[in-house]
Amino acid sequence: MGLFLVVPLFGPPAAGKTTLTMVLGAESGRRVFRLREHVPQEVLLATATDSRHLGWIDEQTVELALRDYCRGVSDDPNAHTVLLDNFPGAANQVGQLLSVVAQVEPRCHVEAIELLTDAKTLKQRAQHRKVCHRCERDPISDPRLPVIPRADDPWACSRCDGLLHPRRGDSPRLLRARLQRYQNAASGIRTGFTEAGITVTQLDTTSTIDGSANLLAPLLISRSAVK
Ligand SMILES: [Zn+2]
Numbered sequence: 001m002g003l004f005l006v007v008p009l010f011g012p013p014a015a016g017k018t019t020l021t022m023v024l025g026a027e028s029g030r031r032v033f034r035l036r037e038h039v040p041q042e043v044l045l046a047t048a049t050d051s052r053h054l055g056w057i058d059e060q061t062v063e064l065a066l067r068d069y070c071r072g073v074s075d076d077p078n079a080h081t082v083l084l085d086n087f088p089g090a091a092n093q094v095g096q097l098l099s100v101v102a103q104v105e106p107r108c109h110v111e112a113i114e115l116l117t118d119a120k121t122l123k124q125r126a127q128h129r130k131v132c133h134r135c136e137r138d139p140i141s142d143p144r145l146p147v148i149p150r151a152d153d154p155w156a157c158s159r160c161d162g163l164l165h166p167r168r169g170d171s172p173r174l175l176r177a178r179l180q181r182y183q184n185a186a187s188g189i190r191t192g193f194t195e196a197g198i199t200v201t202q203l204d205t206t207s208t209i210d211g212s213a214n215l216l217a218p219l220l221i222s223r224s225a226v227k
Contacts, residue, residue, distance in 0.1 A: 003074040003105040005081040005224045008088060008097060010189055011115030013169065013178040014125040016209035019146055020115070021085040023213040024220060030081040031073050034144075035089075038065035041139040048140050063096050070104040081224050091188030098196055111223050112193045112200045113216065114186070121206050122179070126170040130155070134162035142168050 009017050018034075025032035036044055039061050047056050066087075073079045088094045101108050117125075129146055135157060136143035144167060150156040155164050169178060193200050201219070205212045 003070060003080065003082065003101075003108045005109050005111060005220065006070070006084065006097075006101050007081065007111045007113060007220065008084040008094075008193075009113045009115065010086060010088060010186075011205075012117060012122055012182045013175060014122045014129065015115035015117040016125075016205040016212065017086045017115060018144065019209045020205075020213055020216070021083045022145070023210070024216060025083050027217075027220075029079055029224070030083060030220075031069075031076075031079050032083045032085055033066070033069050033087065034085045035062065035065060035087055036144075038069055044140045044142075048142060059092065059096065062093065063100065066097065067100045067104065070100055074104050081220065088189055088192070090185045091192050094189055094192030094196070098198075109223055110193075110198050111219070112198050114190065114200050114202045115212070116202055116204050117206045119179075123175070126167075126175050129167060129170065130164035131167050132157040132160065132162055132164055134160045144169075 009021060011017055021032045021034075024030065035057065039057055043057055043061055070082060073082050084097070088097055098110065101110060130149060131143040131145065132147045133141065133143055135147060136145050138144070143165075147164060148158045149164060150158045150161070156162070157164055169175065190200050203212050203215065
């Protein structure tokens with residue numbers, strides 16, 4: 001089938017990137033790339049323990065992971081679209097992404113989406129969201145995927161009944177650092193896309209994340225049908 005469409009989704013922490021990519025990525029033909037799922041455990045461990053480099057993964061590792069993934073999708077007869085959850089995370093990663101896409105499939109369309117959410121909502125969402133260590137076996141015990149709590153117990157996983165935990169990066173201190181980092185990086189990311197002739201579609205997820213998925217769905221369908 002080949003790779004037709006790449007959709008980088010970026011935005012502040014707790015804006016709904018993972019939820020959106022989970023909803024939209026469930027459609028057939030679509031795959032979701034989450035960088036940390038494709039880097040060696042020792043690299044993840046290093047980023048988790050060094051507070052200055054929180055979540056920072058070196059350029060070479062990023063490029064390798066991204067290229068292997070896009071090649072894999074390009075060779076997959078059942079796939080045509082890659083959604084990038086929380087990537088690019090910095091201006092230099094825009095260039096990396098575009099060069100990888102150009103190498104793998106020069107005719108591939110890139111549709112950049114930035115999620116916007118007001119600061120109060122981000123903090124509230126981060127306070128409430130939970131993860132499940134049993135449903136998501138993270139290599140460094142730092143699960144990220146949002147889960148649904150049981151209706152009668154906000155701390156029980158609706159899928160496995162296990163005890164839910166707050167996400168490690170959502171602690172007030174780390175959330176502040178992550179927000180700050182995003183704010184520092186955002187304009188460079190936008191500029192990177194704009195200079196490459198790619199429009200960044202901004203989507204406000206303050207009131208609802210599901211509503212944003214409904215807004216994005218037709219856009220993705222129209223883009224992947226172009227070719
Ligand atoms: Zn669970």
